[in-house]
Amino acid sequence: xxxxxxxxxxxxxxxxxxxxxxxxxxxxxxxxxxxxxxxxxxxxxxxxxxxxxxxxxxxxxxxxxxxxxxxxx
Numbered sequence: 833x834x835x836x837x838x839x840x841x842x843x844x845x846x847x848x849x850x851x852x853x854x855x856x857x858x859x860x861x862x863x864x865x866x867x868x869x870x871x872x873x874x875x876x877x878x879x880x881x882x883x884x885x886x887x888x889x890x891x892x893x894x895x896x897x898x899x900x901x902x903x904x905x
Contacts (some may be wrong), residue, residue: 877902 878899885895 874902 880900881890881895881902884890887891890898
């Protein structure tokens with residue numbers, strides 16, 4: 833009877849560990865998906881440049897010139 837209780841406790845701990853690992857993996861996947869959606873580096877600069885064009889802060893010619901500079905760097 834003592835062995836049966838010992839096996840049950842090991843099984844219970846194993847299930848808890850599996851659940852914790854599953855939660856950690858799910859959190860990592862969610863964080864990766866969120867980070868992929870964020871504009872980073874040149875993409876962020878291009879987005880800002882496009883916003884300035886849309887808002888009328890720069891002309892199309894200035895946009896093309898600045899975009900070319902971004903592409904070269």
